[in-house]
Amino acid sequence: xxxxxxxPTRPRAVEFGVYRxxxxxxxxxxxxxxxxxxQTSQTDPNIEFTIQDTTGLRASHGDIVEGKTHTDxxxxxxxxxxxxxxxxxxxxxxxxxxxxFVAQTLDNAEASGAKQTWLDLVDHGGxxxxxxxxxxxxxxxxxxxxxxxxxxxxLHAQEHPEDAGRNVDGVVANQxxxxxxxxxxxxxxxxxxxxxASPETMLSPGVPTGVAHDxxxxxxxxxxxxxxxxxxxxxxxxxxxxxxxxxxxAFDVLDxxxxxxxxxxxxxxxxxxxxxxxxxxxxATRAVLRDDVRSVQGMVRFxxxxxxxxxxxxxxxxxxxxxxxxxxxxxxxxxxxxxAAKAAVGSLVMAHKESRGFGPFDGSSYxxxxxxxxxxPVTPKQIDSWAxxxxxxxxxxxxxxxxxxxxxxxx
Numbered sequence: 001x002x003x004x005x006x007x008p009t010r011p012r013a014v015e016f017g018v019y020r021x022x023x024x025x026x027x028x029x030x031x032x033x034x035x036x037x038x039q040t041s042q043t044d045p046n047i048e049f050t051i052q053d054t055t056g057l058r059a060s061h062g063d064i065v066e067g068k069t070h071t072d073x074x075x076x077x078x079x080x081x082x083x084x085x086x087x088x089x090x091x092x093x094x095x096x097x098x099x100x101f102v103a104q105t106l107d108n109a110e111a112s113g114a115k116q117t118w119l120d121l122v123d124h125g126g127x128x129x130x131x132x133x134x135x136x137x138x139x140x141x142x143x144x145x146x147x148x149x150x151x152x153x154x155l156h157a158q159e160h161p162e163d164a165g166r167n168v169d170g171v172v173a174n175q176x177x178x179x180x181x182x183x184x185x186x187x188x189x190x191x192x193x194x195x196x197a198s199p200e201t202m203l204s205p206g207v208p209t210g211v212a213h214d215x216x217x218x219x220x221x222x223x224x225x226x227x228x229x230x231x232x233x234x235x236x237x238x239x240x241x242x243x244x245x246x247x248x249x250a251f252d253v254l255d256x257x258x259x260x261x262x263x264x265x266x267x268x269x270x271x272x273x274x275x276x277x278x279x280x281x282x283x284a285t286r287a288v289l290r291d292d293v294r295s296v297q298g299m300v301r302f303x304x305x306x307x308x309x310x311x312x313x314x315x316x317x318x319x320x321x322x323x324x325x326x327x328x329x330x331x332x333x334x335x336x337x338x339x340a341a342k343a344a345v346g347s348l349v350m351a352h353k354e355s356r357g358f359g360p361f362d363g364s365s366y367x368x369x370x371x372x373x374x375x376x377p378v379t380p381k382q383i384d385s386w387a388x389x390x391x392x393x394x395x396x397x398x399x400x401x402x403x404x405x406x407x408x409x410x411x
Contacts, residue, residue, distance in 0.1 A: 011113025013046035013216035017105030020122040021092035022055035029204040036209035042079035046216040049076040095148035102152020125175020128182040146186035170194035185397040188256035200249035226253035226350035234353040250354035267344035276405035301364040313382035319368040
């Protein structure tokens, strides 16, 4: 049961749903996402927040202490918290629970007259392999997340036919490694217009919930919205006087326009097919392609990263295509295909910033981590190193664009 605030005197600009999975070791630090929502609402009446917070924290005499894991559900608007519903802990990795939350957020958006509806998914993150993971090890992988959003939209339309045209406009992934081509592609097919996410690691508490203000302040101006969101993320600082850190190594807002996504699918498939054909016919070409892809460092770029981490094969797509396009040892046709793929992916990037020296992770460079990543393995073990429980390759984008063909010739 969700508590919806009384109807505002004028329509809200944004209904901002926060789906926070605190059933893990980040519970305390990422709880700041809810605090930030309250702070933002105190100064911006254009936003209503719909919150579902599964957490092991509880208030006691003004302090936050550990307690039994439970799920809180409430709204925040005009600096006030609706009477919360507190119940049994939900399984936040269950797609049906996310779908119900999406539907409720859209219901509240209709009631508040919101012009846009956004979702903030708060958890660990893990690229195409998994973005919502609970303490018991259950994971909601990227395809299921996108499908759950589509199911939630359909559920709202079914129950509220008078508002059937309402959709989820944007997704904020307050998680590591979620700016992937696979996630962008899946969300676009689910009707989502924008994805705000990092291609790399993030440090909890991550994306400040105050980005809702950037969204609400720029309805009708997507470019300004994207720049505002990215600036807020990359200029945020957490910690204390002894240790201050930013939330993200890099951050993007991506345009998921269906025409642009379809163009990217075609261009990437064209490159993958051409690369597989030429590499299959020429061992020398195969070796050169492998070298070019390997020259682009995979994600999770810090000394503490173990060799078996699956994200080392997730590489910035534009950097990979640029490496191939600039290699004079390859055919003009293949280099042209790589340029086309780079341009198509680049058209999705509305705003981007990277940390050229992300302090907590040894000052590694992220200068080439612009835009979404692709899963580009260079060894057989990297093809799907989550296997057998979790997969980065069992998704529509990987299949549609023949990413498996490229993997077979360079891995």
